[in-house]
Amino acid sequence: MIKRLTLKIARIETETKNVKTFHFSHKLEAEPGQFIMVTDYENGEKPFSLSICELDHFAITVKRIGDFTNQLFQKKCGDYLSIRGPYGSSFFVSKKKVLLVGGGCAVPTLYFLSKRLLSNNADVTLINGAKTKDELIFVDKFHSLFIQEYFVTDDGSFGEKATSVQKAEEILKTDNFSFVYASGPELMLFALKDKLKKINYEFLLERYMKCAIGVCGSCTIDPLGIRMCVEGPVLNREKIEKLTEFGHYHRDASGKRIGF
């Protein structure tokens, strides 16, 4: 039984026009890739990956997209939010030379991962990609870490003009990595998968979550039937290769299939 925590928002950081980081002063024992369920008891309850998880505080980084996130953006420092978790699987923390590929607002979880990789003495390279300059996030935060960074934007407004996948393909040819981690839109991940013929990897996939404790079945993925809230959201190559659903469809709140 995971106890629910009702915490005051300790600090709110504006990352971009539509992305904010919400900080909480509480020690949460979590691993990179894991997520928490967040609610204000008014507008539903939604999953968010941990972007920061230190000894005495943690944070989530949220993109404004619909009802829930809009309401979240109205909250002020000192307001209460209720959370439960951490839930789900986490990234394997390597000791070697690894490549992190992030797209859009799914990048922050790779920040938490980078910190753990670095403290494990891994050699970390990051591709941080977005459509345009204004949507690149955590640029400063990653900058303060001892990692190799590449910034790419679809329109070339910051860093190189390329997609994360193109950049990854390029680097993987020249450099010798032992593992790839990726978090981003599903079609980006799906495209990336094709480029990773010879290397081990883990992806963070998002599916509709309701219970987040592995009982309701909302988040299962075909044809393995595994629960993305427990056995996911981080899946390894072996599992991803067996998925028929990945890159093609997902299920909505009612369980109906929705194509990508």
Next chain:
Amino acid sequence: MIKRLTLKIARIETETKNVKTFHFSHKLEAEPGQFIMVTDYENGEKPFSLSICELDHFAITVKRIGDFTNQLFQKKCGDYLSIRGPYGSSFFVSKKKVLLVGGGCAVPTLYFLSKRLLSNNADVTLINGAKTKDELIFVDKFHSLFIQEYFVTDDGSFGEKATSVQKAEEILKTDNFSFVYASGPELMLFALKDKLKKINYEFLLERYMKCAIGVCGSCTIDPLGIRMCVEGPVLNREKIEKLTEFGHYHRDASGKRIGF
């Protein structure tokens, strides 16, 4: 939550015409003075002190007295009994020179205590008393321990003709003990208490038990209101001196007061 154990009777030993020891092959973590609740689901459920508690087995020693114990005496080796516990407080295990005073069928718990005292290097003296020779129990078992023993019977049919209390008074005058333990009929204990003006002691008192988990209130003792199934059945001098009920009355199954 204490888990119920349903165990086969491993061995039945006949101690006297009306006393049997029931052995079970199971490791029970218990302290001397503690008791278990025993049931066959047919004839009620009753408390019995542990008389033996070794690494791989334990036993209770039962006097036939009414419905429940009569039925228990019909059981054969291999029959199931269901038990829960151990429950209640236990005797302080001294390292010094101590006197154990037992009366009738309440003596066996002092055997378990003796074993623990001996392994704690205490110097143990026992008075084992009964009305008559046939009612003395555990004579052989105590005999095999390195303790100083005195046997007394009211009619002198075995050992000295005396009550346990008389004998205790006598020994306490001549010898130097640091602690007294006693288990026996309440009026014996009540009489003994008067002889123990200057020495620390613990008595095992019996009260009507139903839940044995400290919730129903059947076993409380006036005026402390403490629960004899949790804070008892072993009480120390400090508590016993405060009791107005001790030696005068107890409560039956309905809670009605019954005089001794």
Next chain:
Amino acid sequence: MHKRLKIKFLGSEIDSPIVLPAGVMDMSFSSLQDAIINGAGIVTSKSLTVQPRAGHEGPVVAEFEGGMLNAMGLCNPGIDDGLKEIEQFKTNFAAPVIVSIFATNVHDFMQLAKKVDHSSAEFLELNLSCPNVFDEFGIPLAASPQQVFEIIKAVKEMTSKPVIAKLSPNVHAIIPIAESAQKAGADALCLINTVGPGMLIDIRMRKPILKNKFGGMSGPCIKPIALKLIYEVHSKIGLPIIGTGGVQSGEDVIEMWMAGASLVGVGTAVHYNGMNIFTKIKQEIIQFLEDQNYHLLMDVPRLPSQVREK
């Protein structure tokens, strides 16, 4: 500390919101005293009947994850001896006492109520909901709005002491029953009695664990049911409520309070932690009041209780 937890209940000022509920550690004046010493504000007697009852044969309790079953079978020394324990309690303590009574017909309830009326106890509680004497007495009275009405009405005529009706959670609609109680003149409600009843089986001996087969569920796992019923009744019926069921911490007391309880019973938790659980609970309530900047427990607001359609 004590001042902050004072509660007004049916005209009395009570030192602490914690109630020792019927049937838990209340067979003797001593344990009632022990409850007060440890921090209860009110104590309830075991449910007393006209004649003494030895109760069911054992096993009378069985534990499971989240709670316990009990089928004590209403053991009690009878109304006369039971009231003697109350009088003895009252010679030393001023704390208010609720006498719980149980009967199976209006006549006995009236007779019992009359005796309580002559006692020093402050309140009378009607146990209309014991689920453990089904074999003997059938479906609890509290399942029938009609019977609830008749008994309370009759009892009210026998006593000037405030009457608390203890209801059963084991019905599919509580409101009609609570309404009946109110119409009949009940001064307060006690919610809830034990849940179920339930059963557990010893699979090796192929026997129900309880001699009575069935027993009422209490303990932490029934708290959600208690909260739901308290909230529902508080939203619709304007009677003070003693909230009972699964409470084991100060935060649980606040939860009950927010749901609509005025006083809070702590029963089974005594088993887990002994009577000094009351001290712990009181400290935890104070802690909450301080963290949340409330001065008094009475300042803590209830849940916004949107009145719901039936």
Next chain:
Amino acid sequence: MHKRLKIKFLGSEIDSPIVLPAGVMDMSFSSLQDAIINGAGIVTSKSLTVQPRAGHEGPVVAEFEGGMLNAMGLCNPGIDDGLKEIEQFKTNFAAPVIVSIFATNVHDFMQLAKKVDHSSAEFLELNLSCPNVFDEFGIPLAASPQQVFEIIKAVKEMTSKPVIAKLSPNVHAIIPIAESAQKAGADALCLINTVGPGMLIDIRMRKPILKNKFGGMSGPCIKPIALKLIYEVHSKIGLPIIGTGGVQSGEDVIEMWMAGASLVGVGTAVHYNGMNIFTKIKQEIIQFLEDQNYHLLMDVPRLPSQVREK
């Protein structure tokens, strides 16, 4: 190993007594398959409705000592898409399927039943007892013997598949309802749906934790209630029973069996342990059979079920 756990149920031979019950890990053909791979003998679909339902907003679950509350709100893709998942399951697996349906009136139940009748599923289950859609639909149908009778009667005319009626534990007398179901032609009963419902409160934000306020209780703490009702119904009504409620071990399955269940649902325990709990449970059943010298699960006798007076 498998042979020893075979059960006859409504004319079918089932490989394992373990049922994946409605609403637990059954939104996709994949998770139904996963249940079979891990050792379930039958799987049940999520309760399907005429139209798709997104269900309640979150939080939809809340945990407490001994169990959890849920108020999913009957989210499901609707009968048509729901049955597609079943057909996809059936292309790979032969294991029997129960399709659960939910509606609020006889007409919709009939329409749903007709569709299930045309599907490859073996059994039809009527969810008459969801406690989580009270606001929308009022008191569960299963609280009224009359309604239970009408719905089952009507459904039986729409389908030749065996019909299982899933009843509510939240009534003060189950027998009249089970009798109605039997008279109307139900082939089996499923006991029990979730208990309560219950409620939990966040005392810092002063809000019910569930968005729906109330949710049904499941998990280990409801097992005693399930056992009691199964035992009671089995003693008096001659219908096979799917026993569901709080089962998490092989010994729990035996307990359900002794109380009178023919098959045993394992729901919430999947949350605690994942689907491989089924493998563990099967091993534990075999262990018990061996220890107690039974060859088959079907050889294990029931509790002696003394028929009790009402």
